[in-house]
Amino acid sequence: MSDAAVDDQESIWNAPSPRLRRLRHYEVATGTFVAVLVAVGTTVALGATLAMVIAVICVIVAGASADVVAGRRVRAWAYTERAEDLLVKRGVMFKRTSVIPYGRMQYVEVTAGPFERAFGLATVQMHTAAAASDARIPGLPAQEAARLRDQLTSLGEANAMGL
Amino acid sequence: MSEPHNPERTGQSPAESRAVAGLQGDWQRLHPFSPLVRAGRGVIAIVALLLISAGTSRRGNLSSDLVHLAIIVVIFLLGVITWLVTRWRVEGGVLRVDSGLLRRTSERFPLNQIQAIDTVRPGLARIFGVAELRIRLAGGGGKAGRLAYLSNAEAETLRAHLLALSHGETEAAPPAPEQVLVTVEPARLFASILLTGSGLVLELAVVALAILAVVAPAIEAAAISAGAAGLFALAISMFRRFNGDYRLAVSDAADGLHLRSGLIETSAETIPPGRIQAIRMVEPLAWRAFGWCRLEVDVASQKSKGRQDRNQSKAARALLPVGSHAQAALLLASVFSGLPEERSTPPPRARWKSPLRFRYLSGATNERFTVTTSGRLRRVTDWVPLAKVQSVRLVEGPVQRRLRLSSIHLDTAGRRVHAVLRDRDRTEATQLLDELPDRCRNARRAEDLLQRERATATTARNPDL
Numbered sequence: 001m002s003d004a005a006v007d008d009q010e011s012i013w014n015a016p017s018p019r020l021r022r023l024r025h026y027e028v029a030t031g032t033f034v035a036v037l038v039a040v041g042t043t044v045a046l047g048a049t050l051a052m053v054i055a056v057i058c059v060i061v062a063g064a065s066a067d068v069v070a071g072r073r074v075r076a077w078a079y080t081e082r083a084e085d086l087l088v089k090r091g092v093m094f095k096r097t098s099v100i101p102y103g104r105m106q107y108v109e110v111t112a113g114p115f116e117r118a119f120g121l122a123t124v125q126m127h128t129a130a131a132a133s134d135a136r137i138p139g140l141p142a143q144e145a146a147r148l149r150d151q152l153t154s155l156g157e158a159n160a161m162g163l
Numbered sequence: 164m165s166e167p168h169n170p171e172r173t174g175q176s177p178a179e180s181r182a183v184a185g186l187q188g189d190w191q192r193l194h195p196f197s198p199l200v201r202a203g204r205g206v207i208a209i210v211a212l213l214l215i216s217a218g219t220s221r222r223g224n225l226s227s228d229l230v231h232l233a234i235i236v237v238i239f240l241l242g243v244i245t246w247l248v249t250r251w252r253v254e255g256g257v258l259r260v261d262s263g264l265l266r267r268t269s270e271r272f273p274l275n276q277i278q279a280i281d282t283v284r285p286g287l288a289r290i291f292g293v294a295e296l297r298i299r300l301a302g303g304g305g306k307a308g309r310l311a312y313l314s315n316a317e318a319e320t321l322r323a324h325l326l327a328l329s330h331g332e333t334e335a336a337p338p339a340p341e342q343v344l345v346t347v348e349p350a351r352l353f354a355s356i357l358l359t360g361s362g363l364v365l366e367l368a369v370v371a372l373a374i375l376a377v378v379a380p381a382i383e384a385a386a387i388s389a390g391a392a393g394l395f396a397l398a399i400s401m402f403r404r405f406n407g408d409y410r411l412a413v414s415d416a417a418d419g420l421h422l423r424s425g426l427i428e429t430s431a432e433t434i435p436p437g438r439i440q441a442i443r444m445v446e447p448l449a450w451r452a453f454g455w456c457r458l459e460v461d462v463a464s465q466k467s468k469g470r471q472d473r474n475q476s477k478a479a480r481a482l483l484p485v486g487s488h489a490q491a492a493l494l495l496a497s498v499f500s501g502l503p504e505e506r507s508t509p510p511p512r513a514r515w516k517s518p519l520r521f522r523y524l525s526g527a528t529n530e531r532f533t534v535t536t537s538g539r540l541r542r543v544t545d546w547v548p549l550a551k552v553q554s555v556r557l558v559e560g561p562v563q564r565r566l567r568l569s570s571i572h573l574d575t576a577g578r579r580v581h582a583v584l585r586d587r588d589r590t591e592a593t594q595l596l597d598e599l600p601d602r603c604r605n606a607r608r609a610e611d612l613l614q615r616e617r618a619t620a621t622t623a624r625n626p627d628l
Contacts (some may be wrong), residue, residue: 085600093561099600100554103607129576130553 012088013078020077020121020139024070027115032063079137081151084159086126088135100135103159104128110145110151124148180318186324190250195311196291198242203287209235221423251310254625258325260308272308276300277329279433280322286427294318297432298325329391342627344497345483345490351455352408356401356447365397381590408484415497422480436478437614438462439498440551440577442482444491446542458483458491460498461577499546502529503534512566513586526584528595533573536583547582549599550604551575557596559589569596 007140028153036059043052069092085101105126112122116138122145126135185191199206213231241327249262258272281297284537285403288294300308313321356362366388378382409426419435441461450456460482482494495502496561514521519539526535528549536544563569570594571584 063168095557095559095564097557097596098554099556099596101600101604103604104553127576128553130574130581132556132572132574132581133554134556135554 013080016074016077016137016139017121017141017144019121019141021071021074021113023119023121023139024069024074028063028070031066032059035059035063035116036087074139077138081148086135086152088137090134093138096134100126100128100133101159102152102155104133105152105156108149110149112142112145121145124152126152165277176316178314179320181318182313182320182324185251185321186253186328188252188254192248193246193251193310193316194293194312194314195246195295198239198246200285200287200291200293200312201243201245202238203285206235206238209238218544230375253325253328256328258308260310270308272298272300274325274329275331277325278435278438280326281430282318282322282426283430284428288312289427289429296322341414341421343412343414344420344493345486346412346444347408347410347484347486349409351485352405352411352616355450355455355457356404359447360403361397361438363449365394365401368394368397404484408481411481411484412496413482420498422482434460434462434482435608436498439548440547440575440579441497441548441582443580444495444544446544448540450485453544454487455485456483456488456491457481457485459495459580461580462576483594495546499532499548501529501531502532502546506534509568509586510588513568516562516566516568516586520585524585526582526587528584528599528602530602533582533584533599535584537583537585545580545582547573547575547580549573549603550610551577552599552603555596555599555603557592569593572597 003087011117027079028163036056039055039059040052043049043055057077072092073090076090076092076095080087084103085099088096088100090096106129107127109125109127110122111125116122120142121139123138124140125137127133128135181191183607184472207232213228238412244264245262248264248267249260251258251260253259253274255364256274258274260270262268262270277298277300279299281299283295283297284293285295291312294315295309295311295314296318298310310321311319311320333540338555357366372383372386372390375386396448406426406428408424411422411424414421414423416433419433419438421431421433423429423431439460439462443461445457445459446455447457458481460480462480484489501602506527508525509521513524517524520537521540523536524543526533528534533547533549533552534544536542552573553576554574556574557569559569563586566586568586569589570586571592573582573584577582584592587595
């Protein structure tokens, strides 16, 4: 993975919490379960047993591959705080590496959905004036998220630049 | 201002003396025709609807007519109330605009932060001889204050005085000398609009209808009624472009570029030098035979919060709706200096990834600017000053990975323009990703320094504000 990255000095990549992997696992499992129920429901209503078996197998295979993809995507996510900018790496098929100077930060947003909260995780997103800037780090432990938020805020204030 | 400012009283029209009184701190109302002009379009539409409904479906429909009439009266009354409760004055170096009956708002615009004052005259406003002043402040997203509408004389006086005050002079100075850079001929503008996407569609449709009229007159009426709404919308959008860019003249002055244009609605606006986020040159296929191009500027625009001014949200402004490359180069040179001269192209293997646009793909970056070109049918060249770059991204898709290629994206605060150095060699891209943030920072520092010097120069001239 380091091939496309900025092989920078002694920068150490931080990864999201391993619990994010489990969260994604549960999310995919829940989705698959619902899809299985729907498949069984519709095929039983139509009275086609063979179709039911095929549909369930398809749904489970799709769920399993989605789980593999989700796992790879979680592993691809990494970030590092450099002296003057934040580096965020993400993506499996489309690999993206973003460099966002602290001085360009407009505000930091920490969000935690109900599932994330259940796992004690939060998403930190740094917003710049450009809509295309892509500085989102999901699955941070709540404490790390709070630390990063405060860190980014103070660094942003220290380096602030106008538009 | 500690001293109330005192322009000569002789030879002033009532409108001018009203503006002067407002400048000296007396509350002033807007022009009495304001509600009429503001409600103008809506009222015309409703009246038209009324006439149509009165003309077609008929007899004993008095109640619905009364409802329409009541709507007009209510709109008019609301406008009059708005007019009655809206007042402005200048006090202590601040322009204050109070408005609202139930929910009072009081806006303050510090004069020393004024960046530009635009004058806009919609068609109706020109008939009534009134104009809208749009006051734009420096910094942040550039919130605009509106004074709609003032009589022409009042608007001119007020504009000159406000600008003078914002520069720390008590007398309205004669307008800064400006040098006209380019003007657009209506004929060429008309031709260029006919040659763009929507224009071509409209022409094809008209030709198709004409053929249909000859071949199968029976279904002609049906075809027309089916396509009428779409064609009408197309024609309106084309007319709007023509109207907006009619006789556009760009001139260079001390406080930025001045743009004047308009057929029915005329506008005069100023683009201050530091606000340009990016410039884009577009060459559609149909224009290339004539060597024409279009130049657009992208200025900073905050993500819209709530209701926003229509003209504010229109982020990319055509600096040159249509013109020759020489004109475009002239404008570009007046805005950006020190652009990269040499371009480099992606490695030949990028042909596999972008077979069509490969021929025009190129880009370059120096210490201050990045320039990129892309597009096969619609060739687009973007110039981005590194001082305005918000973030840098390296993106590598699956095909690009096979070919050891990557793209570098430079994000700016502008709405539409964002430069992409497409399909560069991976090592080159990685190196760029490493270097660009530092270059952006340095460019930014240099610009901040320049701006601070400018600001201290202004306060030195004007310690009061």
